[in-house]
Amino acid sequence: MEKCCKIKKMIENTELEVDLVTEIPSELQTHIDECEECADLIRDLKSVSGIIKNTERLTVSKSFDENLRAKIRVSMHHNDKDSAPFFTRAFYYAAGIAAVVVGFFYISSTGIIESPEQGNAFATGGVHISSVEGIEEPAEMKDSLHEMRRVVIDDEELRMRVAAE
Amino acid sequence: MGMIEFKRVTDEELMFRFQNGEEACYEELVDRYKNKLLNHIFYYMKDRESAEDIVQDTFIRVYVNKDKYKEIAKVSTWVYTIANNLAKTALSRSSKMNAFSITGKDGETDYEIKDKNSSTDEPVLKNELNDIIMSRIDELDEKFKEIVLLRDIDEMSYEEIAALLQIPTGTVKSRLNRARLNLRDALSDYVKKMK
Numbered sequence: 503m504e505k506c507c508k509i510k511k512m513i514e515n516t517e518l519e520v521d522l523v524t525e526i527p528s529e530l531q532t533h534i535d536e537c538e539e540c541a542d543l544i545r546d547l548k549s550v551s552g553i554i555k556n557t558e559r560l561t562v563s564k565s566f567d568e569n570l571r572a573k574i575r576v577s578m579h580h581n582d583k584d585s586a587p588f589f590t591r592a593f594y595y596a597a598g599i600a601a602v603v604v605g606f607f608y609i610s611s612t613g614i615i616e617s618p619e620q621g622n623a624f625a626t627g628g629v630h631i632s633s634v635e636g637i638e639e640p641a642e643m644k645d646s647l648h649e650m651r652r653v654v655i656d657d658e659e660l661r662m663r664v665a666a667e
Numbered sequence: 668m669g670m671i672e673f674k675r676v677t678d679e680e681l682m683f684r685f686q687n688g689e690e691a692c693y694e695e696l697v698d699r700y701k702n703k704l705l706n707h708i709f710y711y712m713k714d715r716e717s718a719e720d721i722v723q724d725t726f727i728r729v730y731v732n733k734d735k736y737k738e739i740a741k742v743s744t745w746v747y748t749i750a751n752n753l754a755k756t757a758l759s760r761s762s763k764m765n766a767f768s769i770t771g772k773d774g775e776t777d778y779e780i781k782d783k784n785s786s787t788d789e790p791v792l793k794n795e796l797n798d799i800i801m802s803r804i805d806e807l808d809e810k811f812k813e814i815v816l817l818r819d820i821d822e823m824s825y826e827e828i829a830a831l832l833q834i835p836t837g838t839v840k841s842r843l844n845r846a847r848l849n850l851r852d853a854l855s856d857y858v859k860k861m862k
């Protein structure tokens with residue numbers, strides 16, 4: 503008598519969209535009840551599933567939770583963008599204000615501001631503007647602060663990109 | 668970690684509550700997934716320590732990127748995707764390192780020597796049967812291998828597997844049959860013993 507390969511063929515052709523270990527359609531059940539080969543195949547599939555399910559499982563080490571908490575603390579500390587730059591920011595603002603004050607006294611001492619009648623202030627706009635640029639020094643400081651924040655954000659983006667990979 | 672009060676809470680709800688500041692919900696998620704992920708990643712890494720490192724990194728990313736999780740995805744999909752990507756990166760890094768060390772030793776660039784299964788030769792679990800089952804699963808086509816691992820090792824639902832692999836549930840089931848049919852021959856000695 504020839505061996506029946508009905509269900510085997512169906513599996514190989516991926517015709518069956520049911521898990522034969524857990525659910526058998528009634529029309530197949532009728533066949534299985536009468537066919538020893540196919541019944542044997544179903545039993546084997548169940549055995550295979552059982553063997554795999556019974557393999558030894560690993561469990562995480564005892565220090566897993568503790569290590570995880572510690573690592574999270576460290577990574578959250580690195581992520582805390584606002585706390586560290588606050589002091590840097592404060593420092594830059596203070597430096598900026600100091601520059602304004604120093605610049606103002608310097609310009610006052612050159613007498614440019616007090617003596618517009620000398621004609622140089624407006625006629626030689628360049629001089630005036632360069633003096634103004636001196637006063638504008640905090641803007642430059644703001645730029646470098648902006649640059650710094652950009653770097654921090656870039657770094658954050660880089661980190662996220664790595665995380666998303 | 669972990670508390671009884673969360674027993675009936677879904678993963679997605681835990682994640683939502685964690686996003687809203689409930690740290691205990693994060694701890695419950697870690698408890699639910701840590702061992703499953705360890706076994707899953709171990710099958711790829713074949714090294715317990717590296718597998719555990721990857722599981723830790725996965726949970727750190729879940730924590731740090733908690734706001735990036737959107738409820739349209741299953742938590743399992745998100746967590747496994749992160750873990751799989753980390754494992755892939757680690758594997759490609761270590762295979763590069765292996766290739767490099769081989770080249771260094773012999774002083775010649777023989778790329779053929781590099782073998783992704785080289786570590787399967789070493790016994791990884793105490794139980795010999797486990798080693799055999801593991802290597803037989805390893806020999807399956809990638810698309811069958813992952814289905815068997817996700818279903819019979821990780822005990823994921825068909826729907827979770829379908830979402831993770833982005834294939835229909837029917838395909839998950841048909842591939843599962845196919846994978847077990849292949850393993851029936853590969854593990855025939857043990858299948859017979861079970862009868």
Ligand SMILES: [Zn+2]
Nearest residue numbers: 506508537540
């Ligand atoms: Zn039959």
